[in-house]
Amino acid sequence: xxxxxxxxxxxxxxxxxxxxxxxxxxxxxxxxxxxxxxxxxxxxxxxxxxxxxxxxxxxxxxxxxxxxxxxxxxxxxxxxxxxxxxxxxxxxxxxxxxxxxxxxxxxxxxxxxxxxxxxxxxxxxxxxxxxxxxxxxxxxxxxxxxxxxxxxxxxxxxxxxxxxxxxxxxxxxxxxxxxxxxxxxxxxxxxxxxxxxxxxxxxxxxxxxxxxxxxxxxxxxxxxxxxxxxxxxxxxxxxxxxxxxxxxxxxxxxxxxxxxxxxxxxxxxxxxxxxxxxxxxxxxxxxxxxxxxxxxxxxxxxxxxxxxxxxxxxxxxxxxxxxxxxxxxxxxxxxxxxxxxxxxxxxxxxxxxxxxxxxxxxxxxxxxxxxxxxxxxxxxxxxxxxxxxxxxxxxxxxxxxxxxxxxxxxxxxxxxxxxxxxxxxxxxxxxxxxxxxxxxxxxxxxxxxxxxxxxxxxxxxxxxxxxxxxxxxxxxxxxxxxxxxxxxxxxxxxxxxxxxxxxxxxxxxxxxxxxxxxxxxxxxxxxxxxxxxxxxxxxxxxxxxxx
Numbered sequence: 001x002x003x004x005x006x007x008x009x010x011x012x013x014x015x016x017x018x019x020x021x022x023x024x025x026x027x028x029x030x031x032x033x034x035x036x037x038x039x040x041x042x043x044x045x046x047x048x049x050x051x052x053x054x055x056x057x058x059x060x061x062x063x064x065x066x067x068x069x070x071x072x073x074x075x076x077x078x079x080x081x082x083x084x085x086x087x088x089x090x091x092x093x094x095x096x097x098x099x100x101x102x103x104x105x106x107x108x109x110x111x112x113x114x115x116x117x118x119x120x121x122x123x124x125x126x127x128x129x130x131x132x133x134x135x136x137x138x139x140x141x142x143x144x145x146x147x148x149x150x151x152x153x154x155x156x157x158x159x160x161x162x163x164x165x166x167x168x169x170x171x172x173x174x175x176x177x178x179x180x181x182x183x184x185x186x187x188x189x190x191x192x193x194x195x196x197x198x199x200x201x202x203x204x205x206x207x208x209x210x211x212x213x214x215x216x217x218x219x220x221x222x223x224x225x226x227x228x229x230x231x232x233x234x235x236x237x238x239x240x241x242x243x244x245x246x247x248x249x250x251x252x253x254x255x256x257x258x259x260x261x262x263x264x265x266x267x268x269x270x271x272x273x274x275x276x277x278x279x280x281x282x283x284x285x286x287x288x289x290x291x292x293x294x295x296x297x298x299x300x301x302x303x304x305x306x307x308x309x310x311x312x313x314x315x316x317x318x319x320x321x322x323x324x325x326x327x328x329x330x331x332x333x334x335x336x337x338x339x340x341x342x343x344x345x346x347x348x349x350x351x352x353x354x355x356x357x358x359x360x361x362x363x364x365x366x367x368x369x370x371x372x373x374x375x376x377x378x379x380x381x382x383x384x385x386x387x388x389x390x391x392x393x394x395x396x397x398x399x400x401x402x403x404x405x406x407x408x409x410x411x412x413x414x415x416x417x418x419x420x421x422x423x424x425x426x427x428x429x430x431x432x433x434x435x436x437x438x439x440x441x442x443x444x445x446x447x448x449x450x451x452x453x454x455x456x457x458x459x460x461x462x463x464x465x466x467x468x469x470x471x472x473x474x475x476x477x478x479x480x481x482x483x484x485x486x487x488x489x490x491x492x493x494x495x496x497x498x499x500x501x502x503x504x505x506x507x508x509x510x511x512x513x514x515x516x517x518x519x520x521x522x523x524x525x526x527x528x529x530x531x532x533x534x535x536x537x538x539x540x541x542x543x544x545x546x547x
Contacts, residue, residue: 057083095126267303
């Protein structure tokens, strides 16, 4: 006898299973695959995942694997504040070199990926494109989106983008544009990523009152072919901008150009960045070029900014050039190399290897060990170093090479209560006593990597009377296996690795000289290294990656 099938029961069973799948909080491993329907552990689109995770959240750590060669995913995606997300319950999205793209035509929704209060999301190897001709934000973080990490991603816009709302990667108080009115994002880490085109390549903006934005970082990234700003950073505390390459090999429309620009930053670490070829495609332009530019700070005495080991070279414009320009931003300017070497410039505009201007009279301003080369042609006035500073500023141990064939030239120019025109006059006035004139120009090379720089400050300033404080070299950073330490002091050192909430994860006693600490057991993320010797201590931020 044939069994009768109750279609109503089957319907309710299927409905219940689908409902249970949809309603369960997520954890474990799921996939995104456009070739498969949303069912089981697969989601057909990023939006299908976002709809569930925004509503129900996490019950444990979640790994999302985007199927290789799937997509492209043509959609506009918004992740919100995800219930259950924490340091333990984080989200890892492995993009596997797939593409998320969207063409916005609305000023009210210009993004491709919006992280609206989203915490603890790590996105790896995903290409994110904003294709709108007027409104294009490839990725934007806002509304307190904290502790997010982007690794080996590409963020890009149309190459003709010149509008203020066209940004590959943006941290802002608003989801629509650059704004400084509210909390935006903290402890964002962007590692080994590439940004192309836009008015800005990268924006870090947010709350313009205490506690400001904290701990955002940009590491080993490529910033390319922006219209006006490579990086625009405002109202940031303890941000780290390190080992980035900034250039514009193809940009043929422009305004004045700021490769790395900082407004009201404190505790900044701008280190080991390479800026070059800002006007490579339009060398005849008379727009102004700024390599590293900083204007103002937040008045936080404990958060000292450091600009060290940066290289600025080959700006290639006919306008005014500032290799490094620091205005009323107390801090340490150490070991930078600036090469203004355009032999074909036919300009009456001035150029400055290092330009500083300070109105506050305190001893937190240190300018040391920089190498400043100027061989630019043209009739404009040329300065290797131009210092408008108070008398308590410390200028020493810098090296100058001036070999321009035309125009008025100065190795260094110092102005406080009076002026000193040239290194010899500065030294006669007791300034730059150990400065020197270089006898050979730095040879022309293709990359920044070949520019020599001295070993300079690392770690944290612990005592202003100790010129560079407690010096510790930590490498590599980011790390994924072993972390190495090199100590200047010949002593035993106590090392701790902390979570950002202060809890200790690792602790070790290291002997003098170069020592190491395994970190392979740490999850990818942001940590704090605390090191101490006797009554001295210091801190550095550590990035642990999975690559």
